[in-house]
Amino acid sequence: xxPQFVLFGDSITQQSFGSGGWGAALADNYSRKxxxxxxxxGGYNTRWALFLLHHLFPLVFDCLFVDIRDSPCQGPLxxxxxxxxxxxxxxxFFGANDAALSGRTSERQHVPVEEYKENLRRxxxxxxxxxxxxxxxxxxxPPVDEEGRKEYxxxxxxxxxxxxxxxxxxxxxxxxxxxxxxxxELGLPFIDLWSKMQExxxxxxxxxxxxxxxTEEGNAVVHKEVVGVFNEAxxxxxxxxxxxxxxxxxxxxxxxMAFEQQCL
Amino acid sequence: xxPQFVLFGDSITQQSFGSGGWGAALADNYSRKxxxxxxxxGGYNTRWALFLLHHLFPLVFDCLFVDIRDSPCQGPLxxxxxxxxxxxxxxxFFGANDAALSGRTSERQHVPVEEYKENLRRxxxxxxxxxxxxxxxxxxxPPVDEEGRKEYxxxxxxxxxxxxxxxxxxxxxxxxxxxxxxxxELGLPFIDLWSKMQExxxxxxxxxxxxxxxTEEGNAVVHKEVVGVFNEAxxxxxxxxxxxxxxxxxxxxxxxMAFEQQCL
Numbered sequence: 001x002x003p004q005f006v007l008f009g010d011s012i013t014q015q016s017f018g019s020g021g022w023g024a025a026l027a028d029n030y031s032r033k034x035x036x037x038x039x040x041x042g043g044y045n046t047r048w049a050l051f052l053l054h055h056l057f058p059l060v061f062d063c064l065f066v067d068i069r070d071s072p073c074q075g076p077l078x079x080x081x082x083x084x085x086x087x088x089x090x091x092x093f094f095g096a097n098d099a100a101l102s103g104r105t106s107e108r109q110h111v112p113v114e115e116y117k118e119n120l121r122r123x124x125x126x127x128x129x130x131x132x133x134x135x136x137x138x139x140x141x142p143p144v145d146e147e148g149r150k151e152y153x154x155x156x157x158x159x160x161x162x163x164x165x166x167x168x169x170x171x172x173x174x175x176x177x178x179x180x181x182x183x184x185e186l187g188l189p190f191i192d193l194w195s196k197m198q199e200x201x202x203x204x205x206x207x208x209x210x211x212x213x214x215t216e217e218g219n220a221v222v223h224k225e226v227v228g229v230f231n232e233a234x235x236x237x238x239x240x241x242x243x244x245x246x247x248x249x250x251x252x253x254x255x256x257m258a259f260e261q262q263c264l
Numbered sequence: 265x266x267p268q269f270v271l272f273g274d275s276i277t278q279q280s281f282g283s284g285g286w287g288a289a290l291a292d293n294y295s296r297k298x299x300x301x302x303x304x305x306g307g308y309n310t311r312w313a314l315f316l317l318h319h320l321f322p323l324v325f326d327c328l329f330v331d332i333r334d335s336p337c338q339g340p341l342x343x344x345x346x347x348x349x350x351x352x353x354x355x356x357f358f359g360a361n362d363a364a365l366s367g368r369t370s371e372r373q374h375v376p377v378e379e380y381k382e383n384l385r386r387x388x389x390x391x392x393x394x395x396x397x398x399x400x401x402x403x404x405x406p407p408v409d410e411e412g413r414k415e416y417x418x419x420x421x422x423x424x425x426x427x428x429x430x431x432x433x434x435x436x437x438x439x440x441x442x443x444x445x446x447x448x449e450l451g452l453p454f455i456d457l458w459s460k461m462q463e464x465x466x467x468x469x470x471x472x473x474x475x476x477x478x479t480e481e482g483n484a485v486v487h488k489e490v491v492g493v494f495n496e497a498x499x500x501x502x503x504x505x506x507x508x509x510x511x512x513x514x515x516x517x518x519x520x521m522a523f524e525q526q527c528l
Binding site: 017035250 | 288315319373
């Protein structure tokens, strides 16, 4: 069974298999090496994400191991151990909704910044409980283009659109900072997307389609950063083996030779 | 655990998560509903694909069930039953390499057409043994643009490029026909990509990047056809439930209510 990378986050993760998406590009990089599993939940904040944790990442692995050891079923059931595996890597990419302002149109999604940080900590803790060796990568929310958000609201609601923005770049930056601080506290790799994107002049329209979600170029930034983190860890695609022989290694007259070595 | 769709095939499947790829687009359609798992093997023919079958699609499901039933471990081990599941759908997309001509540069990949059909039959049989209810979709190889193949060879090898094509559209059509015949014999849904693409004038450059592999528009054709087959079966994305509540169903003040119904 191939290693799994799980992408856990909000709409920016959910949309990551759309055209030019960072998730699809990652799956392409790791084709024949790892499965990239999409667990993106549009509109979700970290508070709601906590409800999903035990469903998405059950802690059954150790239990099974113990059960099997203690049980008289030593035979074929042993296979189960190697068949159910926690992911080897996960990206945790929340905050864009937590940072929605209290008292504005998206208030329902707002989570206070202290709670955001604690929720992220609980998510990381759970992942590490699933597997202490899991590569957990924290990604901050991207910056917010307030003008882009306004234009988007006007395109949907016309004159009725609220004049006050439901998210500000400044407030999202506060959340991004807490995400980075937590990663440093826990010694985790992180991607400070909020800062990274703002290094490029014209980031507002180049990287964001509606002031919040990513354009293809914005997706390319996330993709490049994630690949960078994976490369620095032990998950560089070019160093990982293909799951089966490359076709050029297969002898047309004796194909079984190539497969005997790798899979029989 | 979400239902899985497996894409099993050669390079045209392996590349399906590239930019504008049909696999990524499918994963996007089914986000929060099903996982699209990539099992594409560039350069592979059906003969070589047979070596992978038991590794990629193990027949352990029934065994485990029996083992558990017959063993004294009735307790927590029961969870295993629902944790390991065969895919609910699979696309089988081979033939572009089988149809490489004998006596030409890609001879090593050639598989006689009768054997191609029998190999496909064995693949389908195996999938149905994994799960009799699996939706197995046969896809024929796309047409071949011989001029495009020549140009591609010249771009790689210059004057040294072989003048004789390693694949012809006519011969690939013979394989496509056998694929369709098998699908009809077995009562399986199929996509006659070879015929479908040739209905469009200019298919050679519009759908094929090098006379064989797909452009973004070619990918869009495959995507549309696969979605059509899935919709006609019981796997229409819009009729499948999200795995967890839509964010608009979550009460900001009482989030647990929405989750209690669906997952607690």
